[in-house]
Amino acid sequence: MNEYELLNLFYVFLISNGMYFVGSAIFIWLGFRLARGVYEDSNATLLPKIFISLYCLGTACTFFFTYMQAAIVMDVYASQLIEVGSSAGSRIQVASDSILAPGGPINWIVSLSILVLQLGLVWGKKA
Numbered sequence: 001m002n003e004y005e006l007l008n009l010f011y012v013f014l015i016s017n018g019m020y021f022v023g024s025a026i027f028i029w030l031g032f033r034l035a036r037g038v039y040e041d042s043n044a045t046l047l048p049k050i051f052i053s054l055y056c057l058g059t060a061c062t063f064f065f066t067y068m069q070a071a072i073v074m075d076v077y078a079s080q081l082i083e084v085g086s087s088a089g090s091r092i093q094v095a096s097d098s099i100l101a102p103g104g105p106i107n108w109i110v111s112l113s114i115l116v117l118q119l120g121l122v123w124g125k126k127a
Helices: 003-040 046-083 087-096 105-123
Strands: none
Touching: 003 046, 003 087, 003 105, 046 087, 046 105
8 A cells, every 4th residue: 555545544544533532422421411310319229320330331441442443543554654654654653652642541541530420420429
């Protein structure tokens, strides 16, 4: 493959990954709505709390793995672009090595904090 084809495939991946992010954001919002509903209901039984917890856990995993997939794809495309002699490969590699890159430490922190906040609402007691 040449540089143009590699960059085109990379940008197509970024578009689809962006759509996964939009879906994840909607699922996270719904998780907060469900968690808030259980938090507001002082008589909530154990079964809804378990199902909402499983939903929030699944959503956090989906959010996290979407970004891990993006990190892997960035690394692969960067190495392939470097192999064909493209200067874009080194720039993508620098971006993928950043602390803010998908799959980096910030991704771990955001995913875990979302999960902790949601589960805190589900299992916490209203004051």
